[in-house]
Amino acid sequence: MLKFDNVNFGYSSNIIFSGLSMQMNPGEFCFLIGKSGSGKSTLLQMIYMNLFPQSGLVQFDKYDSKTIKGKDLPFLRRKLGIIFQDFKLLKDRNIYDNLALILEVLNTPKKEIKRRINDVLTDVNLIHRRNSMPDELSGGEKQKVAIARSVVNEPLLILADEPTGNLDPETSLEIINILQKINARGTAVLFATHNYEIIKKVDARILKLDNGKAVRAVFKQK
Numbered sequence: 354m355l356k357f358d359n360v361n362f363g364y365s366s367n368i369i370f371s372g373l374s375m376q377m378n379p380g381e382f383c384f385l386i387g388k389s390g391s392g393k394s395t396l397l398q399m400i401y402m403n404l405f406p407q408s409g410l411v412q413f414d415k416y417d418s419k420t421i422k423g424k425d426l427p428f429l430r431r432k433l434g435i436i437f438q439d440f441k442l443l444k445d446r447n448i449y450d451n452l453a454l455i456l457e458v459l460n461t462p463k464k465e466i467k468r469r470i471n472d473v474l475t476d477v478n479l480i481h482r483r484n485s486m487p488d489e490l491s492g493g494e495k496q497k498v499a500i501a502r503s504v505v506n507e508p509l510l511i512l513a514d515e516p517t518g519n520l521d522p523e524t525s526l527e528i529i530n531i532l533q534k535i536n537a538r539g540t541a542v543l544f545a546t547h548n549y550e551i552i553k554k555v556d557a558r559i560l561k562l563d564n565g566k567a568v569r570a571v572f573k574q575k
């Protein structure tokens with residue numbers, strides 16, 4: 354489903370990846386770890402093809418970094434759900450409308466929009482907040498909405514870029530548990546974090562970025 358093959362990438366003279374290879378199977382839950390500045394966000398951007406390798410290949414679903422055309426990018430991105438540390442909710446509309454927007458641009462019928470939003474808000478335990486404005490929510494609630502938004506379009510893979518970076522430990526665990534529940538139904542998750550406490554709580558494959566390469570990391574489970 355996802356493959357990096359011998360990828361080289363740098364920002365001008367700052368080399369980030371040299372000969373990076375990794376892959377993920379459909380439905381897998383994987384942590385992407387590495388210290389701040391090791392290239393986690395850069396790697397995720399290469400998956401949604403906001404950035405391209407200088408050499409080597411990134412493949413996701415039926416798309417690859419060598420042959421993809423600009424007009425294909427929206428189709429590729431529809432197969433991804435993306436969650437950021439800072440939520441990126443639209444402040445001028447309520448929770449329901451934040452989610453509806455994703456489906457409206459795809460011309461989803463109104464009834465189907467309603468059904469899917471009810472389903473995903475139920476999944477993240479926020480159905481009672483459907484009419485709230487983003488700023489009326491706590492950080493944890495905002496992140497749950499961002500998770501709901503990332504899955505409302507039924508993606509193949511969720512990219513989570515330090516989604517618990519601004520949250521307390523208890524809320525972080527709740528976020529992880531929600532993502533595990535979504536993963537258990539078949540959606541793959543790639544979870545970038547530099548918080549080593551979090552990864553101890555979940556039994557999942559760990560990819561570590563080190564010296565511009567991805568290495569398999571094994572930590573003792575609690």
Ligand code: ADP
Nearest residue numbers: 364367369387388389390391392393394395396
């Ligand atoms: P992480 O997410 O692991 O903290 P990043 O992928 O954000 O790491 O960044 C990796 C390195 O690339 C850092 O040294 C960062 O300063 C640099 N970097 C990130 N984005 C850019 C950019 N747009 N232009 C130049 N350098 C960048």
Ligand code: MG
Nearest residue numbers: 393394514515
């Ligand atoms: Mg980052």
